[in-house]
Amino acid sequence: MSEFIVGVTGGVASGKSEVTRRFEALGVPVADADVAARTAVEPGSDGLAEVVATFGADVLAPDGSLDRAAMRRHVFGDDTARRRLEAIIHPRVRANLRAACEAASGPYAIAAIPLLAEGGGREAYPWLSRILVVDVPVDVQRARVMARDRVDAELAQRMIAAQATRDQRLAIADDVIVNDGPVELLVSHVAALDRRYRALAGAHA
Template sequence: MFAVGLTGGIGSGKSTVADLFAARGVPIVDTDVIAHRITGPQGQAMPAIAAKLGVQFVAPDGSLDRAAMRAQVFSDETARKRLEAITHPLIRAEAAREQQTAQGPYVLVVVPLLVESGNWHTWVDRVLVVDCNEETQIIRVQRRNGFTRDQVKAIITRQASRAERLNAADDVLLNEDATAATLALRVETLHQHYLLLAGGPSAD
């Protein structure tokens, strides 16, 4: 099935855009959702995380203590790599399974770290980047997550740069000051384009 990889920096609006595609009947494979599932209570990744990173990162309900792990990986690059060595193969395997079983005109694969992960682009036929400037990202994440400005900037620094994402893009959806109606129109335009590329019928 024709696959579009959706990516963008933190706070760019990927989830909102993915929801708009889903409303048009496009199946969504979201690697963030998968990551939360495998690190939830009794998740596939939790035994290895406890064994290799420590039980201090396991919450009382058996899920990943995200606050503790976030603090650790921001201060310890080795810990981040060890966590990714556990989670990334599981996420990729589950994403591949969901992609193969998806039913729809094409599939949208949401991969926040698509550019950073190197070979994710081989899984999709086209890359769509949701784009906005850094200040907009900071404001949105502060409002959404309650992070400090420095915390948000630290996350942004660890992600691919805006220029790197745009360089990898086949399509760019600007989500700077767009109203809900404008954003929906931009998604609809892309949706019709992807229907044609996938060889399916348009809605016209």
Template sequence: MLRVGLTGGIGSGKSEVARRLAERGAVVIDADRIAREVVEPGTDGLAEVVAEFGEGVLTPEGRLDRPRLGEIVFADEDRLARLNAIVHPRVAARTEELMAAAPRDAVVVYDVPLLVENGLADLYDVVVVVDAPVETRIERVVTNRGMPEEQARARVRAQASREQRLAVADLVIDNSGGVAELEERVARVWEELRRRAET
């Protein structure tokens, strides 16, 4: 089994690359999606979050109100640490389950937005970075997500720099061009990942 850490800054096209790798046969494990799953209504994860932070972090429908919770935890490091202590072990356990279910010869791709920020590069056999110039990424976020430009720039500033990401990369997918170029680059990287998985 080849463990691949896939990362890239906001607007880089990382999710698109993950989708294309899945189409080719990679087992993709999406850290963000698992983090949402472990606090779905009816889970003990959500019950523990509510016990810690109060009913005010729920929507009227009983789901986790992420923006409200974010306001609380991002203003207070101790509370953020408490939230992480609830969510992270559950994400790790679910990730291990998915790993265990993957075929022995699989290329397992972990879609990890904060791989560099959290110092996780050493957990993977190969780190793949999806890269694009900052201005291209900001333009995509503004256009595709409808995010105000200043907010997009703030998100970029809050993440690792392009240089920090490239410094941990074993393979880089340049996504500064169009869809056809991206498809060709993903195909090349997939061939390389298959080769490494077999050796």
């Protein structure tokens, strides 16, 4: 049982996944919000049933799974529809993440939540013991998005602007990793935080 839970978040191309992989390499269990979101609407789930009841059967693929492209068409540019979808999925994601982290072995667990700031921050996740923000300057972020997704600077900037601002993320942070250097630097950053979290979890127990 892990009652000490660290939420990890950061903007697009900040290196969140690399950071959580480094924690996993140290034996820390990681629950991923993206995986939890897929689980929330998998075939046969009450989440998928509620989505169909709300938006209609045309959001289903022929095999009975959620047709994500059709769902995107429903909510694209429609804030009301998007909020209805989020009201179905987000509570299930939060519950799934919390259960997975609390069931994990070890002194502490990590919940990887890319849209933590956008999704209500600490108010929506009061069970997080700490929030770690993987931070990166916007110009570095933009260059990484362009290289990773092979898009131009304008589209990369729009992708960044669609998320919370850097300041909004930093405002909810207990801990920050500035990930603007080589990947090798993450090893020492993560190792130091791992030692801190293990000590805090021990005191928390």
